[in-house]
Amino acid sequence: MIVSVGIDVVLVERFARALDRTPLLADRLFTEAERLTRSGSPRSAESLAARFAAKEAVAKALGAPMGMRWHDCEIVTDPDGRPWLTVSGTVxxxxxxxxxxxxxxxxxxxxxxxxxxxxxEAGSK
Structure with missing residues (x-):
């Protein structure tokens, strides 16, 4: 059973400017695994913006709970390149x-x- 849905959009250029203006922003928003590709190179602004949109969509699906920590919602990629969401802590x-x-x-x-x-979705993982 579906409990809720969340959706978000991010303007890539605006997000890239925010990352440039605030050097520690990427560290606050993303885990190291999210910031790097599987080969270890930095992710593009487009990829990071999509991951940020996912975290915002999760917050919306949860009803924007107070105290949510960005690192407690992580977007990981499986070996085939498919994104997955893992949650811990506050999320x-x-x-x-x-x-x-x-x-x-x-x-x-x-x-x-x-x-x-x-x-x-309701139920177990």
Missing amino acids: AAAATERGIGRWHLSLSHDGGIASAMVVA
Whole structure:
């Protein structure tokens, strides 16, 4: 059963400017694994913007709980390149409180816009 849905869009250029203006912003928003590709090179602004959109979409799906920590919501990539959402700490607690046990995630970026959609499903992982 679907509990909630969240969607968010980010203007890539605006997000890239924010990252340039605030050097520690990427560290605050993303885990090291999110900031780097599988080969260890830095992710593009488009890719990071899509991951940020995913974190915002998760917050929306949870009803924007107070005290949510960005690192407690991590977007990981499986060996085939498919993005997955893992939650821990504050995000996992909010999800459990709402009966959410499984997440579905879609990321996209094109034409200067990054987007993400999450579906929160009841039950176990």
